[in-house]
Amino acid sequence: MLEISHLYKDFKRFCINDITLKINRDDYFVLLGASGAGKSVLLELTAGITKPDSGKIFLNGKEITLLPVEKRKTGLIFQTPAIFPHLTVKENIAFPLFAASRQIVDSRVRSLAEQTGISHLLNEKPAKLSGGELQRLALARTLASDPLMLLLDEPLSAVDTPMKSSLRGLLRGLNRDGMPMLHVTHDFEEAVALANRMAVIENGSIIQTGTPTEIINQPKSGFAAGFIGERNFFKAEIKGLYAFVEAGGAGKDRFRIHLNEHCEEGPANILIRSSHVVVAKDKPELSTTNNFSGRISSISPLREGFEVCIENGTRFYARITRDALEKLSLAPGQEVWACFKASAVEVIR
The missing domain is CATH 2.40.50.100 (RNA polymerase II/Efflux pump adaptor protein, barrel-sandwich hybrid domain)
Structure with missing residues (x-):
């Protein structure tokens, strides 16, 4: 479970303003907002890349507000996957497992490659992979580090439309298997397709939280109404x-x-x-x-x-x-x- 309590960060021209959220263990939680609304910044604060001015962050009851990135047990996946281009798919997945024995590494890599649908690509270099395959590789490598939660920053925006459906299925499957998700996007259809709970963020503030159905039926602002194609607000x-x-x-x-x-x-x-x-x-x-x-x-x-x-x-x-x-x-x-x-x-x- 992720708990964000009264999080605040002032960037002078923009601020994350008193954000409080609770994401349960079984949640696929989507944060929906336009470009510049503060979605990615909130992920960076949660992952530890950026430090807040005030507020607290808890993961499974442990405060992680000031912990360094590598000690948070959160897996952050960016819009453009951060993959080592000189390593094969197999070597990329194995990278977080450097301390394990060869036998454990080989078994874990095969299992993750099968889970993410890239077993046939293990000996390929990233340059030969499509956008969707690169995101599957990024997922596999992130899962190799045994995160307690995945933080997804617009993970489908650079993926071809035919691949989006299968990637959504993969993400939903990971969530059903017990992986909580915090996924940020500007795409309302994507949010509705994935989320069981969601929040709308505008100018660094959460303006509405609820199920997709609640937000569709009762938008709390013209901004939220606009996401569902309604402008008579x-x-x-x-x-x-x-x-x-x-x-x-x-x-x-x-x-x-x-x-x-x-x-x-x-x-x-x-x-x-x-x-x-x-x-x-x-x-x-x-x-x-x-x-x-x-x-x-x-x-x-x-x-x-x-x-x-x-x-x-x-x-x-x-x-x-x-x-x-x-x-x-x-x-x-x-x-x-x-x-x-x-x-x-x-x-x-």
Whole structure:
């Protein structure tokens, strides 16, 4: 079990700010964030490459905050594997086993190569390996040092798409066999495919922790909502059956958005999923209670359909099918209506 308690590190222009996390023995824990959010720095603090200004780190109940890297029993694997190019695959895996007998080394290397799927490459030099094979080699060599936990820094980002699925399977298998994981990535799909628990980090702070389902269903910030492809996320003031959202900044007009039920009054976040926003060319005569006119500023292709951005002091995004796009003859610059039901408005605190 890894416990990080009130970890703080000031880099002058950026800081890791009061991070507290608990990662259980059976967790595949993914830390999700954009580039520069602090993901890799947190791994380096956990691995001992960087020392914190304050806070504590415990691994299996033992404090490791100030221990050197080699005494932490954590295995750190980087985005670009740190492999010795002059050694064969076999020699790379055996490197952490220098103190063991030849018989033990040979047995351990064969076992790890088989576990990571690189038995057929033992006599090859790293220069002949693909990105996915290099990551498997990095895993095997790291496992040879008997770590208590793996720390993975964007391990799949340099791997070809066809290889990612098999590597995910390997990582999940290692976790099922008892290896706890702390895996950082900027890829939401990767996080959902691997994690049983995850956290979102923004500007050096953890802004949400939970299961992938909890974060998908209840994003706590526009940043987190953006990772799941939702951009209709607004800070609002709740009063009665309405959420008041500022349009265009402080002091400007405010949108009044109808809610489906009375909520606790005061500041809150609201989310309207883009699939619940209907686009109409004329003033609608629909059952929707929230109807806003605006101008289409962009139409962007998605995996399934298109995303239409409608501007009217703020931006509403709608997700529509190709058939709807063609039927309505939509194009940038057109005046249209963005419409959604009160029941589509999610209030998040």
